Every structure is written in C-alpha cells, then in structure tokens.
Amino acid sequence: xxxxxxxxxxxxxxxxxxxxxxxxxxxxxxxxxxxxxxxxxxxxxxxxxxxxxxxxxxxxxxxxxxxxxxxxxxxxxxxxxxxxxxxxxxxxxxxxxxxxxxxxxxxxxxxxxxxxxxxxxxxxxxxxxxxxxxxxxxxxxxxxxxxxxxxxxxxxxxxxxxxxxxxxxxxxxxxxxxxxxxx
Amino acid sequence: xxxxxxxxxxxxxxxxxxxxxxxxxxxxxxxxxxxxxxxxxxxxxxxxxxxxxxxxxxxxxxxxxxxxxxxxxxxxxxxxxxxxxxxxxxxxxxxxxxxxxxxxxxxxxxxxxxxxxxxxxxxxxxxxxxxxxxxxxxxxxxxxxxxxxxxxxxxxxxxxxxxxxxxxxxxxxxxxxxxxxxxxxxxxxxxxxxxxxxxxxxxxxxxxxxxxxxxxxxxxxxxxxxxxxxxxxxxxxxxxxxxxxxxxxxxxxxxxxxxxxxxxxxxxxxxxxxxxxxxxxxxxxxxxxxxxxxxxxxxxxxxxxxxxxxxxxxxxxxxxxxxxxxxxxxxxxxxxxxxxxxxxxxxxxxxxxxxxxxxxxxxxxxxxxxxxxxxxxxxxxxxxxxxxxxxxxxxxxxxxxxxxxxxxxxxxxxxxxxxxxxxxxxxxxxxxxxxxxxxxxxxxxxxxxxxxxxxxxxxxxxxxxxxxxxxxxxxxxxxxxxxxxxxxxxxxxxxxxxxxxxxxxxxxxxxxxxxxxxxxxxxxxxxxxxxxxxxxxxxxxxxxxxxxxxxxxxxxxxxxxxxxxxxxxxxxxxxxxxxxxxxxxxxxxxxxxxxxxxxxxxxxxxxxxxxxxxxxxxxxxxxxxxxxxxxxxxxxxxxxxxxxxxxxxxxxxxxxxxxxxxxxxxxxxxxxxxxxxxxxxxxxxxxxxxxxxxxxxxxxxxxxxxxxxxxxxxxxxxxxxxxxxxxxxxxxxxxxxxxxxxxxxxxxxxxxxxxxxxxxxxxxxxxxxxxxxxxxxxxxxxxxxxxxxxxxxxxxxxx
Numbered sequence: 001x002x003x004x005x006x007x008x009x010x011x012x013x014x015x016x017x018x019x020x021x022x023x024x025x026x027x028x029x030x031x032x033x034x035x036x037x038x039x040x041x042x043x044x045x046x047x048x049x050x051x052x053x054x055x056x057x058x059x060x061x062x063x064x065x066x067x068x069x070x071x072x073x074x075x076x077x078x079x080x081x082x083x084x085x086x087x088x089x090x091x092x093x094x095x096x097x098x099x100x101x102x103x104x105x106x107x108x109x110x111x112x113x114x115x116x117x118x119x120x121x122x123x124x125x126x127x128x129x130x131x132x133x134x135x136x137x138x139x140x141x142x143x144x145x146x147x148x149x150x151x152x153x154x155x156x157x158x159x160x161x162x163x164x165x166x167x168x169x170x171x172x173x174x175x176x177x178x179x180x181x182x183x
Numbered sequence: 184x185x186x187x188x189x190x191x192x193x194x195x196x197x198x199x200x201x202x203x204x205x206x207x208x209x210x211x212x213x214x215x216x217x218x219x220x221x222x223x224x225x226x227x228x229x230x231x232x233x234x235x236x237x238x239x240x241x242x243x244x245x246x247x248x249x250x251x252x253x254x255x256x257x258x259x260x261x262x263x264x265x266x267x268x269x270x271x272x273x274x275x276x277x278x279x280x281x282x283x284x285x286x287x288x289x290x291x292x293x294x295x296x297x298x299x300x301x302x303x304x305x306x307x308x309x310x311x312x313x314x315x316x317x318x319x320x321x322x323x324x325x326x327x328x329x330x331x332x333x334x335x336x337x338x339x340x341x342x343x344x345x346x347x348x349x350x351x352x353x354x355x356x357x358x359x360x361x362x363x364x365x366x367x368x369x370x371x372x373x374x375x376x377x378x379x380x381x382x383x384x385x386x387x388x389x390x391x392x393x394x395x396x397x398x399x400x401x402x403x404x405x406x407x408x409x410x411x412x413x414x415x416x417x418x419x420x421x422x423x424x425x426x427x428x429x430x431x432x433x434x435x436x437x438x439x440x441x442x443x444x445x446x447x448x449x450x451x452x453x454x455x456x457x458x459x460x461x462x463x464x465x466x467x468x469x470x471x472x473x474x475x476x477x478x479x480x481x482x483x484x485x486x487x488x489x490x491x492x493x494x495x496x497x498x499x500x501x502x503x504x505x506x507x508x509x510x511x512x513x514x515x516x517x518x519x520x521x522x523x524x525x526x527x528x529x530x531x532x533x534x535x536x537x538x539x540x541x542x543x544x545x546x547x548x549x550x551x552x553x554x555x556x557x558x559x560x561x562x563x564x565x566x567x568x569x570x571x572x573x574x575x576x577x578x579x580x581x582x583x584x585x586x587x588x589x590x591x592x593x594x595x596x597x598x599x600x601x602x603x604x605x606x607x608x609x610x611x612x613x614x615x616x617x618x619x620x621x622x623x624x625x626x627x628x629x630x631x632x633x634x635x636x637x638x639x640x641x642x643x644x645x646x647x648x649x650x651x652x653x654x655x656x657x658x659x660x661x662x663x664x665x666x667x668x669x670x671x672x673x674x675x676x677x678x679x680x681x682x683x684x685x686x687x688x689x690x691x692x693x694x695x696x697x698x699x700x701x702x703x704x705x706x707x708x709x710x711x712x713x714x715x716x717x718x719x720x721x722x723x724x725x726x727x728x729x730x731x732x733x734x735x736x737x738x739x740x741x742x743x744x745x746x747x748x749x750x751x752x753x754x755x756x757x758x759x760x761x762x763x764x765x766x767x768x769x770x771x772x773x774x775x776x777x778x779x780x781x782x783x784x785x786x787x788x789x790x791x792x793x794x795x796x797x798x799x800x801x802x803x804x805x806x807x808x809x810x811x812x813x814x815x816x817x818x819x820x821x822x823x824x825x826x827x828x829x830x831x832x833x834x835x836x837x838x839x840x841x842x843x844x845x846x847x848x849x850x851x852x853x854x855x856x857x858x859x860x861x862x863x864x865x866x867x868x869x870x871x872x873x874x875x876x877x878x879x880x881x882x883x884x885x886x887x888x889x890x891x892x893x894x895x896x897x898x899x900x901x902x903x904x905x906x907x908x909x910x911x912x913x914x915x916x917x918x919x920x921x922x923x924x925x926x927x928x929x930x931x932x933x934x935x936x937x938x939x940x941x942x943x944x945x946x947x948x949x950x951x952x953x954x955x956x957x958x959x960x961x962x963x964x965x966x967x968x969x970x971x972x973x974x975x976x977x978x979x980x981x982x
Binding site for chain 2: 032034067068070136157159164167169
C-alpha cells in the first residue's frame with residue numbers, strides 16, 4: 001500500500017510539473033499578418049522608354065498599420081537567356097543593364113505622403129524615372145551608355161509596424177522603341 | 184529493488200542457472216550459452232558484455248562464451264544480438280558459473296530503444312538527464328534517408344532537411360549551434376551554423392548512439408544547450424575473431440543505390456575495423472507538379488525536384504590496443520559528399536534550368552561539396568579498480584564549397600580568373616583535446632575531473648561572401664560528482680568554467696563599394712554596406728552548473744530531476760557578418776556586442792514500467808537570459824534582392840514542452856506504442872515564437888512479429904502513423920506550415936541461408952504519397968513538399 005501511495009505522489013508531481021509548463025504558455029496575441037501589396041501600375045510587361053517615368057500606382061494594406069515600402073528594378077535577362085550567359089555586363093560595350101533601388105524616403109522627399117501608420121493607402125506617383133542613359137567610366141573616359149533593352153524585374157517591398165514584410169515581383173520591358181516588343 | 188527494475192527491462196523468458204563448486208580462489212570464470220528463447224537454436228556471434236569491468240566477448244558458432252579471471256562480486260551481464268531484445272542480467276558471482284541465456288526476438292520497432300539508468304557504467308551515471316541508448320539494430324530498422332532523419336524517429340528529435348540527401352539535427356527545437364554531436368569523445372565541428380549544411384556522418388558507421396536531451400554544457404562546453412548526440416565506439420570482443428558484413432541499400436524515391444562493407448578483426452591485444460560506404464542518388468520525387476516560390480509558379484517536371492541528386496563516399500578505419508591497464512583507440516574517418524541544390528534555392532531560377540536534361544542523376548550547379556576528415560585518439564589508463572584517466576585528442580578538417588555558376592547582383596563584378604564558379608568556400612580546422620580523471624567509480628561518491636581545449640581555424644574563399652575567417656581558442660575545466668545517498672537515491676552535480684577567445688577577420692568588399700559609388704550613394708552609406716565583416720577580438724567566459732537527483736522509487740517507478748544551465752559562444756556570423764544571405768534573401772547584420780547565449784533548464788524524467796505497459800514522461804522548461812535571434816529592423820537595405828535589414832539581437836526567451844511515450848505489449852507478438860512531442864517557445868522581448876520551432880508530433884506504431892519457418896528465422900511487420908500538427912506559431916516573416924498524417928509500413932526478416940545470417944529490411948515511407956511540408960526544411964521557403972512515397976530495401980549479409 002505504501003508503495004502505491006508513493007507512486008501516486010510521484011505521478012502527481014509529474015502531472016503538476018507538466019501543468020506548470022502548460023499554464024506558463026498563456027496566449028499572447030501577436031500580429032502574424034503580412035502587409036498586402038497590389039500593383040495596379042505598372043501593369044505586367046508594361047513597356048517603359050528610357051528617359052520616362054514609370055507610373056507607380058500601388059495599394060498597400062495591413063491589418064494593423066503599415067510602416068514603409070521600397071522599389072527595386074533590375075535586369076531579368078538571366079531568366080530569358082541561356083544559362084551559360086553571365087549577368088555581369090562590364091564586358092558589354094554597347095549597353096548597360098539598369099538597376100536601381102528607391103526607398104520611400106526618396107519619394108517623400110519629393111512631396112509624397114508617407115504610408116506609415118495607415119491601414120490602407122494607394123500610392124500614386126511618377127517619381128520612378130528610368131534614365132535615358134547611364135554614365136560609365138570606360139578606360140578613364142566618362143561615356144553616356146544606352147540601357148540594355150529587355151525584361152526587368154519590378155519589385156515592390158512593404159513592411160508593417162511589427163516588422164512583417166512582403167513583396168511582389170512583376171516585370172516591365174525597357175525599350176527605346178516605344179511600340180515595345182513582341183514575344 | 185534495483186534488480187527487479189532491471190528485470191522488467193529484459194524480455195527474456197527463462198534462465199537456467201547451473202553452478203558448480205570449485206576451489207574458491209579469488210579468480211573465477213563465468214561462461215554460458217546464448218540461445219534463441221523460442222526455438223532453442225544457438226545464437227552465434229552475439230555480443231556478451233560483463234559490466235562494470237567493461238569486458239566484451241563475441242559468442243562462438245555454438246553460442247558459447249567464457250570470461251576468465253573474474254573476481255567475485257556483483258556484475259551485470261548484457262547480451263546483444265541483432266533482431267533480439269537486449270538481455271540484461273544482474274548477477275552475484277562467488278564461484279565458477281555456467282549460464283544458459285535465452286534471448287527473445289525483438290518484435291517491436293521501438294523496443295530497441297531502452298531508456299535505462301541501471302546497467303550503465305557508474306561513472307557515466309553522473310547526470311540526471313533523460314538518456315536514450317540507441318543500438319545498431321534500431322538504426323537499421325528505422326533506416327531513413329540519413330543518420331539524422333533516422334534519429335528523428337525518436338520523440339524530441341527532429342531533422343532540418345536539405346532535400347532528400349542531407350539533414351541536421353534538432354533537439355527540442357534547438358538546432359544549428361545549439362546541439363552538439365560528439366563522435367568518440369570529440370565534438371564534431373563543421374559549418375553547422377549554415378542553413379544548407381548537413382551533418383557529415385556515415386550512418387552505416389554508427390554502432391551505438393546515446394542521446395542526451397537537455398543542458399550538457401557541463402560535459403561538453405559551448406553549444407550543448409538543446410542536447411548531445413553521442414556516437415560511441417564499437418565494443419571489442421574478448422577473444423580472437425574475424426567478422427564483417429556487406430550491406431546493400433536501394434531506395435525508390437530518389438533512386439538511391441548504395442553499399443556499405445565492413446570487416447573487423449580481433450587478435451590478441453589488437454583490434455582492427457574498417458568500413459567503406461558508397462551511396463549515389465538522383466533527383467527526389469515530390470507529389471506536386473508546380474511549386475509557388477517568390478510569387479512565381481514554377482513547374483516540377485516529372486515531379487522531380489531538379490538537381491537535388493547527390494552522392495557520398497565514406498571511409499573509416501579504427502584500431503585498438505588494450506591490455507589490463509591501458510587501452511588506446513585510433514579512429515580515422517573521411518566523409519565526402521556532393522549534393523545538388525534546386526536552382527531556385529540560390530535565386531529565382533531561369534525556367535529553362537528547371538527542364539529535364541536527360542539525366543536525373545547528374546549534379547549541376549548550384550551544388551555543395553564537403554569533405555570531413557577526422558583523426559581521433561582515445562586513450563585510457565586504469566590506475567586502480569575505480570580510477571581511470573581518459574585522454575581524447577582530435578583533429579578535424581572540414582572543407583566545404585558551394586559552386587554556383589558565376590552570377591552577381593553588382594554589374595561591375597567580373598568572374599574570378601581561377602575557379603570562376605566557386606561561390607563560397609569554408610575550410611575549418613579544429614584541434615581538440617580532453618582529459619578526464621574518473622575517481623572512485625562505483626563507490627558511494629564518485630567524481631570526474633576534466634579539462635578540455637579546442638582550437639578552430641576557419642578560412643573562407645569564393646566570389647561571394649557569407650562568413651568571415653576566424654580563429655577561436657577555447658578551454659574549460661570541470662568537476663562532476665555522483666553521490667549515492669542510498670541504493671536507490673543518487674545525487675549528481677557539477678561545476679564547469681569555460682573561457683574562449685575569438686578573433687574575426689574583417690572584410691571590406693571593393694566590388695560592392697564600387698557598385699554603390701556608381702549607384703550614387705555617399706561614402707558613409709557605401710562604407711556601411713561594403714564592410715562585409717568587422718574585425719573582432721572578443722573573450723567569453725562562462726560558468727555552468729548542474730544539480731540532479733535520480734530516484735528509483737520501486738520496481739515500477741523511477742524519477743529523475745535535473746536543473747542546470749548551458750551556454751553558447753556567439754558565432755562569427757552572428758557577431759560580424761553584414762550582407763545578403765544567399766538562399767535566405769535577407770540582409771543579415773551581425774552584432775558585435777552579443778554576449779554568450781545562456782539558458783537555464785529544468786528537466787524531469789518519470790518512468791513507469793509495468794509488465795506489459797510502460798510510460799515515460801520527459802517535461803522540460805528552459806529560460807534563456809539572452810537568446811540570439813535575427814530581428815527585423817524595419818530599416819530598408821539598399822542592396823538588390825533583399826528587403827529590410829535583419830540584425831542579430833538577444834533577449835530573454837522561454838521554452839517548454841516535452842515528450843510522452845506510452846508502450847503496450849498486447850501479447851508476445853502484437854505490440855503498440857505511441858509518443859507525443861510538444862514544444863512551446865516565446866521570445867519574451869516581442870512575444871513572437873522562436874524561429875524554427877518544430878510542430879507537435881504524435882507517432883503511433885503497431886507491430887506484429889513471430890518466428891519463421893524454413894529459411895526465415897523471424898520476421899516483424901510494423902505499421903506507423905506520424906501525425907504532424909499544424910505549426911501556426913511562427914516568428915515574424917516565417918511561414919506557417921500545415922500538418923499532415925503520414926503512414927509508413929515496414930517488414931524485417933532474419934534469414935538463415937546456408938548457415939549465413941542475412942537481415943532484410945523493407946520499408947515504405949509515405950505510403951499514400953501525401954504532399955506535406957517540413958516546417959524546418961531548407962526547401963520549405965520554396966513551398967516545395969517533402970519527398971513523396973519511398974520504397975526501400977536494405978539487405979545485410981553477415982560473415
């Protein structure tokens with residue numbers, strides 16, 4: 001009988017230890033929802049001519065509050081060329097792959113309102129300008145080089161107040177020929 | 184009481200004990216025959232061990248064994264034989280003794296995992312943490328893709344998988360540098376901080392594994408927070424014998440073909456063993472036609488994950504010299520692997536790179552190669568019956584490379600002239616030394632005094648940069664105690680002091696500097712990004728302590744409680760790195776001010792063992808004073824292919840959970856078991872869970888085993904269900920992972936073909952080809968399901 005009692009005590013001890021563990025796990029609500037980005041403009045595969053602005057119209061929303069956004073454009077040539085090609089274009093003599101990152105602060109400096117604190121906001125501006133040419137020093141001489149034509153990734157990143165981050169990627173087509181390209 | 188507890192552990196049916204009196208001299212002999220309990224046949228070459236004197240014998244062809252020159256006293260005899268339950272017999276020897284030992288075939292897949300605190304050597308009973316000893320037989324029955332995935336069948340262990348080839352271990356949600364793998368006394372050091380790195384261990388070269396769940400810094404210093412996976416040296420037979428095996432492995436999911444061959448020879452004081460393993464596998468199959476990655480939908484041609492093929496070549500050699508007072512091991516091993524990566528894991532792949540290229544077995548870029556060379560020496564001097572000195576020395580060379588066709592996000596970067604496609608290279612040399620003095624073993628108060636030292640030398644190369652070069656010198660001194668208050672109550676405790684000096688070599692990236700200047704950023708900003716690693720010289724000091732109690736309440740109940748702390752030195756990447764982590768697509772930034780990560784842990788181990796029914800409960804609670812994690816900063820990085828900057832930070836964190844294991848033997852043939860593993864974690868600074876927290880899992884097994892007729896001596900069928908719960912508790916920017924119910928089938932048979940023993944293991948994993956994801960897997964971020972149905976056959980021929 002004594003043995004039984006002892007083992008029951010041990011069982012009780014084990015159970016109480018376990019329940020301590022579970023009681024400690026009280027629920028704390030945290031924001032697990034990422035902000036949502038819907039890109040209205042530029043539409044997918046939109047043709048952009050160097051020297052012109054990209055029409056940027058994007059709706060950002062979040063369940064709590066938005067924090068900031070950024071935009072990046074870089075060449076997507078790798079995706080469409082043979083895998084043996086090399087993305088580095090320093091060797092290219094005729095054109096330069098364009099690449100640039102814009103932070104939200106670049107746009108607010110031009111008068112745009114920040115998205116921070118908003119739950120839903122549509123940003124609409126023409127501040128993203130694709131340069132007509134890129135100046136590059138070649139053998140000590142600065143030259144104006146044309147942009148490499150083709151598909152570019154157009155990536156929009158967005159964060160919310162808790163640090164959740166999301167992004168969407170679409171493509172634009174940079175071409176000096178405004179009529180664009182045919183696939 | 185202790186004896187009866189031991190007896191429950193064995194499932195032997197009958198012991199006949201004859202004894203004959205001879206002149207009582209001090210030295211006596213113990214001999215006997217090992218039988219199959221059911222059909223009385225002798226079990227040749229079973230391993231018989233006499234403890235605590237650590238003598239091992241292989242029984243001869245008639246199942247006969249004999250230990251001579253044994254002093255009278257209390258001993259434990261254990262008999263191990265593949266496919267049979269281990270027999271453990273406590274015995275008091277006063278005269279020459281002849282035993283007939285009857286082993287029962289082990290029918291249940293899980294039955295080989297014996298949680299056992301009694302027949303362990305006294306000197307190692309120095310901690311009151313839950314320990315699981317895993318035998319060669321268990322490893323074979325549960326043989327999975329690799330060593331880590333095989334261990335992941337045990338409650339509380341999970342695996343982080345990199346495709347179907349490589350994995351790294353996780354104990355109770357702690358992985359990377361928070362788990363230590365000890366191979367023959369030496370802590371294995373590789374690039375375990377990296378997400379796409381797998382543990383370099385040959386799973387066929389592992390005989391016995393001991394898993395410690397809980398804080399083990401007291402024994403192994405830095406990193407032993409989650410626990411320790413300890414690979415033990417093989418047992419040496421007492422008498423001269425030559426034996427070996429040939430194992431053939433085939434797996435359907437990734438068309439794996441492999442073979443492992445070993446030979447062992449004992450002659451006089453010498454013992455030699457060698458093993459070679461070769462495995463080659465093709466791209467693995469998943470039950471999906473497309474995967475969604477970074478908002479792109481990518482095709483999976485022929486339902487195979489492109490370029491996940493790989494191969495491994497492993498070789499190991501061991502030799503031992505032993506006499507009455509001295510024993511010395513020399514282990515030499517080399518594990519060489521090559522493992523392809525899905526093209527998208529290092530960036531958005533060109534779609535044409537996903538198309539089949541005529542071969543599923545070729546390995547294209549990107550891929551990783553790694554070579555892990557280990558030289559380990561273990562020496563032991565017996566000073567007296569209860570005093571020993573151990574000296575472990577180790578040298579390890581880990582050479583890892585990641586090759587990926589030259590690509591850059593910086594338009595000014597040119598491919599290097601030499602090795603243009605070598606993206607990353609890490610060469611880590613580790614020198615280890617450990618000295619232990621074990622005093623008064625088996626007595627009321629036994630102690631271990633130890634010193635350990637380790638020197639690491641890490642150098643990097645390649646056209647990308649991830650981890651800086653570093654040197655680290657660390658050492659520790661410890662004192663462990665085990666004090667028996669009574670026959671069934673033991674107190675354990677110890678203290679340890681560690682100190683380490685880390686020098687990290689900074690790196691300023693001229694290519695990135697030029698690129699950012701071209702982009703028009705000012706000098707200050709350029710410097711912020713181009714300094715890819717900062718010079719660091721830091722010294723860390725840590726004190727570890729532990730106190731535990733083991734209480735064998737009665738035959739059926741036992742209880743262990745342990746409280747202790749553990750620590751981990753911050754890694755060079757956590758302190759110093761700055762830049763985009765390829766594969767993670769995050770700008771990660773080191774924090775030069777990080778202190779050693781420290782955790783305080785309370786562990787309990789309660790076991791009930793009845794005749795047919797047994798329960799194990801292992802709850803734990805961990806409190807970290809400063810858990811190191813990557814925190815989203817909310818600041819944008821201007822670097823391409825990345826969003827905000829993630830900074831290493833540290834904060835208080837809390838973890839709790841445990842394992843519940845229930846076993847029921849319905850009758851001698853039918854057995855059932857079920858285990859639950861659960862983990863809760865929270866970062867107390869932001870209330871989010873900790874990253875890479877494994878979901879709750881319930882594993883249920885039902886098995887039937889019986890003796891065979893004719894060629895088959897015995898067989899086992901098992902059905903297993905693995906119910907993985909949803910993981911909805913995720914940290915910021917981690918994806919939730921839905922659960923799954925997976926079914927596995929296995930059949931094992933022991934054959935007697937012309938007097939030769941052959942074991943076959945047939946398994947079907949994921950019978951219904953269910954598409955599911957592993958929350959911890961490297962390819963989780965690709966939203967790629969885990970491998971689909973796998974049928975495997977392993978044939979082991981013994982000679």
